[in-house]
Amino acid sequence: MTASRRLAAYAGLVALLLASLIISVALGPADLTPHEVWLTVGQHLGLPVTSPVSRLRDAIIWDLRLPRVVAAAAVGAGLALCGAVMQALTRNPLADPYLLGLSSGASLGAVTFLLLGASLWMPLGAFLGAGAAMALTLVMMNLLGGATPTRAILAGISVSALAAAATSFLIFWSATGDSYREILSWLMGSLSGVVWTEALLVLLALLVAGGPVLLAGRALDAFAFGDTAAASLGIDVGRLRIWLLAGTALLTGILVSIGGAIGFVGLIIPHLVRLGTGSRHRALLPLSMLTGAIFMIWTDAAARTLFAPRELPVGIITALLGAPIFLAVLLRYRRVT
């Protein structure tokens, strides 16, 4: 990919992201015109405009829609970044951000908190669960003999299975009345009811954990040729892999804690972008983030508007779209290689 084409891709995606933010915030089940929405957002941002809507409608726009759209963009970007890094680290095209047992661990933590009656603290539970799962995976990987792609995958699979079984047991044990409904929506992945603190937390995590990961693009290119080749380029393979795994796991933990286990975004977006840019990570990582953000904004907009006043867990939509896209990407790869 030439420099000018790359620049065009950046500019195009950034413009598309901004347009997506602006348009999708005007969509929703409440009876509000785009004009009213934009004026309200503008007033909150300190622009010299006046919102024409009531206080309640102002809250619908500023406290429900905007944090949700922002969170969707951040979660999409984060998942795509983590997916691309995981695929590079493990040299496995099937890798996704949840590979180290993170989604199962987060679900276990979230369900535990929910059943303890602390439903408002579910994000914290999810984060603690994700962290515990990651720590367990890394410990097991080291017990198996150190950080290699195969060991990471094997350790991740076993931790996943363990956490998933524990979650199923908890749900079985505690299913009273219709309490399972909340858990189910969590397990499928949903951005319903995201508030500003959560949206800002995701953005912050994206900066703190995602920033350094972005800088590791060149090292990730070296990983593609195998551990020996990477080592010969002066990279401390074992240590860098641990740091990158930990960084993406931290980020994924926060993403899962806000949106639940939203599937397929981290898997397909990097593949989709790779078709256009090739596999140089310095371009792949930021372009994946932009694409992931746009994808997530629109799937979440669909989740809140398609069946209004019903609300669909967005994970259902990402899976419905993601599985066929993944298949198409695989077919395209076959033609390319």
Add this chain to the structure above:
Amino acid sequence: MSTHSPLRPRYLRLAPPALLALFAAAALPAQAATTYPLTVENCGVSVTFDQAPQRVVTIKSTATEMLLALGLEERIVGVGFQDGPAPPPWSDRAAALPVLAEKLPSQEVVLAAEPDLVYGGWESNFAADGAGERPALANLGIESYVSPAACRSADPGKLSFDAVFAEISEIGNIFDAAPAAEALIAEQRATLAAVTPDTRGLTALWYSSGTKAPYVGAGTGAPQMILEALGLTNIMAEVDDPWISSSWEAVADKEPDVIVLVDAVWNSADQKMRLLAENPVTSQLPAVVNQRYLVVPFPASEAGVRNAGAVVDMAAQLAALDLTP
């Protein structure tokens, strides 16, 4: 959104024999004894009784309370999956019933009670990992009955008090207790007739559970039926389903005048009040600011013998609400 579809009299097309039986039962004098064998169509399954059931397992509170209300608790050999303690005047009699399981009892537990009828409040109670599938029970000589309002494999249509009374009448018929059933129906009709629907033109949200995505009563189930009896307009009435997962945005958009809170052991009305007060948007709803809540116990929020009482109780709560701005 789909427009409100008129009530389709599905039973006219699907089950003429059952309908005839209903008319026949209504036409006969109240003391009429049931003639066995008796066959009823229940949620797509034809169930035949050679005699009145003597040993019944009830699953869910609605099923247990139906038999309690008809004075048939002597026939209950076990209960499972109760949603909470039964209210007076049934409390003592209900507390004496053998509990098979706090949750959904397994097939083996149900069989060990040697029932001749399993009466379930939800169709999903009859699963292989629950009380057992209905054909499997039938093969063992055990009849099964699903509360018709909870039938999902055949669309029961929009719930009405007439449908609730039809279940009471059918259960009375099955147990050869038609007089008790007719008396109960007459009593409930009188109870409902004494309620004056609210005429202030108020709208209501029926908030059942959920924190981030509220699970709310929509257009075809017990919530809609009760709200109509109260003279309240359900803000989700146009949705063709008994309950749906909705969003706070859709709720806030409709600005309900009052909010019905379902009070369950696992998700109390107090918890819901706290959530509504903490959420940045719902905390600004007039109904929340002015605490305009009606509380209904969970078992009374599903189709059954407690609906009529719930209407009376909620009508009193509604009348006590001050709606002057």
